[in-house]
Amino acid sequence: MSFLNGFIQFGSSFIISFATLFVFSAAYNTLLHPFRKFPGPRISAISRFPWIRDWLSGNLHRSVQQMHDTYGPIVRVAPDELSFIEAEAWNDIYGIKSGKSFIRDPKWYANLTENQDDIIVANEAGHARFRKIFSPFFSDKSLRQNETVIMKNINLLMKKLQVQMKDSDGIADMVKWYNWTTFDIIGDLIYGESFDCLKNAEYHPWLAVVLQNIRLSSYVALMERYSFLKKIIMSLLPKGLLEKRNMHLAVIREKCASHVQSKVDHGIVGSLAGTDTPLTTGELEANLALMTMAGSETSATTMSAATFYLATNKIAASKASAEIRSAFSSESEISWAEVQKLRYLMAVIKETLRLYPPTPVGLPRRVISEGEMVMGHFIPKDTVVYVTQYSASRSKLNFREPNEFKPERWLAYPEFKDDNRDVVQPFITGPYSCIGKSLAYMEVSLVLAKMLWNFDWQPGMKNLAFENQKVYALWQKSSLAIQFKPRGSFW
Numbered sequence: 001m002s003f004l005n006g007f008i009q010f011g012s013s014f015i016i017s018f019a020t021l022f023v024f025s026a027a028y029n030t031l032l033h034p035f036r037k038f039p040g041p042r043i044s045a046i047s048r049f050p051w052i053r054d055w056l057s058g059n060l061h062r063s064v065q066q067m068h069d070t071y072g073p074i075v076r077v078a079p080d081e082l083s084f085i086e087a088e089a090w091n092d093i094y095g096i097k098s099g100k101s102f103i104r105d106p107k108w109y110a111n112l113t114e115n116q117d118d119i120i121v122a123n124e125a126g127h128a129r130f131r132k133i134f135s136p137f138f139s140d141k142s143l144r145q146n147e148t149v150i151m152k153n154i155n156l157l158m159k160k161l162q163v164q165m166k167d168s169d170g171i172a173d174m175v176k177w178y179n180w181t182t183f184d185i186i187g188d189l190i191y192g193e194s195f196d197c198l199k200n201a202e203y204h205p206w207l208a209v210v211l212q213n214i215r216l217s218s219y220v221a222l223m224e225r226y227s228f229l230k231k232i233i234m235s236l237l238p239k240g241l242l243e244k245r246n247m248h249l250a251v252i253r254e255k256c257a258s259h260v261q262s263k264v265d266h267g268i269v270g271s272l273a274g275t276d277t278p279l280t281t282g283e284l285e286a287n288l289a290l291m292t293m294a295g296s297e298t299s300a301t302t303m304s305a306a307t308f309y310l311a312t313n314k315i316a317a318s319k320a321s322a323e324i325r326s327a328f329s330s331e332s333e334i335s336w337a338e339v340q341k342l343r344y345l346m347a348v349i350k351e352t353l354r355l356y357p358p359t360p361v362g363l364p365r366r367v368i369s370e371g372e373m374v375m376g377h378f379i380p381k382d383t384v385v386y387v388t389q390y391s392a393s394r395s396k397l398n399f400r401e402p403n404e405f406k407p408e409r410w411l412a413y414p415e416f417k418d419d420n421r422d423v424v425q426p427f428i429t430g431p432y433s434c435i436g437k438s439l440a441y442m443e444v445s446l447v448l449a450k451m452l453w454n455f456d457w458q459p460g461m462k463n464l465a466f467e468n469q470k471v472y473a474l475w476q477k478s479s480l481a482i483q484f485k486p487r488g489s490f491w
C-alpha cells in the first residue's frame with residue numbers, strides 16, 4: 001500500500017512539475033520571447049508539438065504553406081523558428097554570412113554515418129575543406145568529360161523502355177525507371193561502375209536501402225533534438241530500418257576498400273581512395289554515402305515531377321516535344337551543349353523545380369552569432385530561420401496562378417511579368433549551395449529531351465495524383481504510371 005501511495009505521489013509531482021514547466025514556458029514564449037511579434041498559430045508559438053506531429057506524418061510542407069497563406073510572408077512555425085517566403089531572405093540567411101552567423105541547425109541535420117562528419121554536417125572549416133576537394137568533380141569541365149558515361153545510361157533507359165512498352169501496353173512506372181537511371185549514373189561517377197539497375201530492370205538492394213533511409217533520417221533528426229527521448233523514438237522506428245542504415249554504410253565501406261585494393265583509377269573513389277589522399281577513409285566513406293543519396297534521389301524526383309507535369313499538361317507537352325523534334329535531325333545530335341539552348345525545355349525544368357522542389361521544407365539555419373538581421377528583423381542567437389521552398393512557390397504573394405504549371409512564366413510572357421522568380425532557389429544560394437547543380441541540370445535535361453524525342457506521351461492524363469505525396473525532408477514518392485508510345489504511333 002505504501003508503495004502504491006509513493007508511486008501516486010511521485011506520479012502527481014511529476015505531472016504537476018511538467019504542467020508548471022509547460023505553463024511557464026508557454027507564458028514566456030507568448031509574452032517575452034523575441035519572436036512574440038511574429039504571426040502564426042498560437043499553439044505553434046507555445047509548443048513544438050504541432051511541428052513534430054506534421055514532421056512525423058509527412059505533412060509539414062502542407063501545414064507551413066497553410067500558415068503562410070493565413071499569416072503572410074513571415075510565420076512563426078515553432079516557438080524559436082521562423083519561416084520566410086520572400087526572395088531577399090535567401091541572401092540574408094544562406095548568403096555569405098553562412099558559417100559565421102548561421103549554421104545548418106545541428107538539431108535537424110542528422111549525421112548519416114556514426115561519428116563521422118560529411119560535407120553537410122561538418123563545421124565551417126571542415127565544410128570548406130570538403131568543398132575544395134569535391135568541387136572539381138562537379139565542375140563543367142569534369143561533366144563534359146563524363147558526358148559519354150552519363151549518356152550511356154540514358155541511352156540504356158531509352159532502350160529498356162522500348163522493350164518494356166511492348167510487354168505492358170506502353171505503361172511504365174517512371175519513378176522506378178528514373179530512380180534506376182540516376183542511381184546507375186551516380187554509381188558510374190562515384191564508384192566508376194554502374195549499379196546495373198537499368199540492365200537488370202530491378203532495384204539494386206542498396207538503392208532500396210537508400211530510399212528507406214530518407215524516412216529514417218526524419219526520425220534520426222528528432223532524436224538529435226530530443227536525445228533524452230532517444231529510446232522511445234528508437235522503439236517507434238519502423239522495423240528493420242536501422243539494420244538497413246547499417247547495410248548502407250557496409251556497402252560503401254566495401255566499395256571503397258575494393259577500389260583501394262584494385263587501384264581502379266576512375267570515378268571519385270578512384271581519385272580519392274588510397275594512401276595518397278587528402279581525406280581519411282572515414283571522411284571519404286561519409287561523404288560518398290551522402291552523395292550517393294543526394295546525387296540520385298533529388299534528380300530522379302525532378303525527372304518524375306517534370307514527367308508528371310508534362311503528362312497532365314497537353315499544351316506544354318506538345319510545345320516541349322515540338323521544340324526538341326525541330327532542333328535536331330537525329331537522336332545522336334542531342335548533347336548537353338545543345339539541350340541547354342532549348343528555351344522551352346529549360347523553362348519546363350525550372351517550372352518543375354518551382355512547383356515540386358526536391359527539398360520542399362525549410363532547410364534550417366541556427367544563429368550562432370549574437371544575432372543577425374533577416375529582412376530587416378533582428379534574429380537573436382540560438383533561434384532558427386529558413387526559407388520554405390514549397391510555400392514560397394505556391395504563394396499568391398509571389399506568383400500569378402501559383403499552383404498551375406506554366407513554363408511560360410520563365411519566358412518573359414507579359415501575364416507573368418510580376419512573378420517573383422528570384423524566390424525559386426531549388427539548389428539554395430551561397431557557399432553551402434548544391435555542389436551537384438550542373439550535374440542535376442545535365443541529367444534532367446538530357447533525360448527529358450530523349451524521352452520527348454523517342455516517345456509520344458498519352459496526352460492530358462488527368463487521373464495522376466502525384467502532387468499529393470508525403471515529405472520526410474525529401475519527397476516520399478509513390479509510383480507514376482505513364483503511358484507512352486514509340487514516336488509516330490497514334491493513340
Ligand code: HEM
Nearest residue numbers: 291294295298299302358363426427428432434435436440
Ligand atoms: C535536382 C537535383 C538537386 C537538387 C534540387 C539539390 C538540392 C540541394 C540543396 C537544396 C542543397 C542544400 C542542402 C542544405 O543546405 O541542407 C544541396 C546540397 C548538396 N547537394 Fe544537391 N541537389 C540536387 C542534386 C544533386 C546532385 C546530382 C548531387 C551530386 C552528388 C548533389 C550533391 C549535393 C551535395 C554534396 C550537397 C552539400 C553541399 C555543401 O554543403 O556544400 N546534389 N543540394
